Amino acid sequence: MPLVLTEDEQMLVESLRSLLSRSAPVAAFRALRDSGDPKRYSPALWAELAEAGFAAPQVPEAEGGIGMGYAAAGLAAEEMGRVLAATPFLSTALAIELLIAAGDAGQKAALLPGLLDGSRLFALAIEEGGRHDPDTRATRATRDGAGWRIEGTKRFVLDGGVADGLIVATQGEDGPMLLLVDPGAPGVAVTPRASIDSRNAADIAFEGVSVGADAVLGGANGSADDAAAAIARALDVGRVLLAAELLGIAQEAFDRTVAYLKEREQFGVKIGTFQALQHRAARQYVALDLARSVVLKALRALDEGDKARSALASLAKAVTTRTAREAMNEAVQMHGGVGVTDEFDIGLFFKRARVAGETLGDDYFHRERLAKMVWGI
Template identity: 40%
Template sequence: MDFDLNDDQKMLAKTVADFGKKESTVERFRKVRDAEGPGWEKAVWQKMGELGWLSVPFPEEVGGFGGSFVEVGLILEQLGKTLVPEPYLASVVLGGYPILLGGTAEQQQRFLAPMIEGKTSLALAHREPARRFAPGAVAATATKDGEGWVLEGTKAWVPNGHAADQIVVAAKAEDGLGLFVVDGDAVERETLGCIDGHRAAHVKLDGVKVEADRRLAAKPAEEVLVQVLDHGAAGCVAEGFGLAQSMLWMTLDYLKTREQFGVKIGSFQALQHRSVDMFVEVELLKSVFTEAIARVDQGDLEARRAVSAAKLQLAQGGQFVSRQAIQLHGGIGVTDEADIGLFFKRMHSLVTLCGDEAFHVRRFAEEMDAA
């Protein structure tokens, strides 16, 4: 498999990187986080649509670019470098991929086309209270009601669930797991503040009626959900890789400027060794990130292994980098005024989203046994 980027992919990554540096700095993240509203700006989301970033993985028939997850991963990497708050991971990946993989052409046109233009956003409501990460761990129910369905249950910590125009809900029907596209205004939503400054929602389904044509049934729902969560995990790794790079650079800059005992602390050999350890972990993360985004579209055993290996490195290596960055900054690193603390918190959130370390270690072992 060729892991080299082509010219178009390099240009895409540079365009997103330039956007982050010029138009969406960490200071913008702070302002949006502290302001009233969804925690991101609709005008910027629409601009992302105009730039074509929201269309990347979707078919040309619905206004998409027809690309792969490699391009999606490159975008997420660059967005992570400056903490761009718009819900690219939550909407394009977690919300969009169920419709891409499990929806009919008509459903893709109906639900993806407006999001591609930046007019709407999406969310995936899968996780539930007191349940872990397995795709089949769903207690919410879908009961047949004439030609449609009635949904009951509660979904926890839904990324972008507080603002999404359409929410893809996983619920158990009499014929097995189902995925249903529910209008955001049809459910009861409790907006939650997350540790990383983003917002999410608890979503309550209390007799929510859904028309028959809102069920995504082009493929078996559990098969689709496994692939969606793998794409989500790969997206977490991509964004986390961007975070790790920024934390390494920020820490090196700090070591070169901070003085103690009359000298730059970067001259202390012990701190140089710790910086090298951070660099090594970032390079390891780069390797597994590259393989994960290149393989995840395959949807096979090899892809699942690559994703779980990458998520494990994010949990171990990514968190090592973030913790060392805090340590080397000293007490200032944990204050809200210090940028490094914002990156640390976002890394912590990404490590648990779409499967934590324990889940992916266990799954990797099970996949190896099954081979």
């Protein structure tokens, strides 16, 4: 399992970095935030990323993608994290993963092309409580003639306020079910949520929502076991991609902080010459280097079908959540008072790191998951 980038992966990073520096610098995210645009993302940027193959580089060629693997997707997420690019990258990755794992041929043919070219957005509605708990499903799907009737509420649905379609995780008669639902259908109430990172999320209530038999992901052959496996797989992919984004956020914040230490003067000297700050920066450098290795190992495990991929996904998410949190705390402190002002971009990175850290489980959630998974505690 190589923990270095291949030549193709290095070229991908360079190409995407060039595109993002031109089309999505941090200033563009700030302008989007200040504009009050309810979409909270740039459709033009997303279309440009999709056209270049960066929207979902992990999708196999057999499914219409470019087949560069999850490592490429992780590198893309990391670069987007470095510029705070507000895109539906994660929600699209989750939807694609579920479709490929559980969808039937007709569903894939109908939905995958639009997801890959950026013309359609689908959101996974899975969370129900205040914290990540994918095994809790109070939302129910009961028989309604030939179709199904959905009752329940989902919280913090990523891109739920702008999605063209929803993939809803419900509790069926025999176990979990994944249902395709039109957000504009009768009985669906979408309530956009204000998030501190200025991204799109929504609470979605389902009151007597009726869907046909063809709404079941996997069709007539879909089973609870297939749905459970697809959910577990998609969540692990999402966690590793979030870990990669958190790595990009933390690395960029660290780089900006080091640059600030080199230029800020106090008592007539650069504060970067203070030994105490040098030691703190050195510790952060080591933590980031470790986190990078963990993330790349988790991405390689997804590509290679490693049996430890689920444990590595939790390890990567736990490590990067903590590393990003510490990196942001250090960045704010080393910038001093200006670090907590809106004038400096550090605050934007801080907010995104906090939300991304909580999404799909924080470090405490994944430590507990690892303890159960690896040691049976």
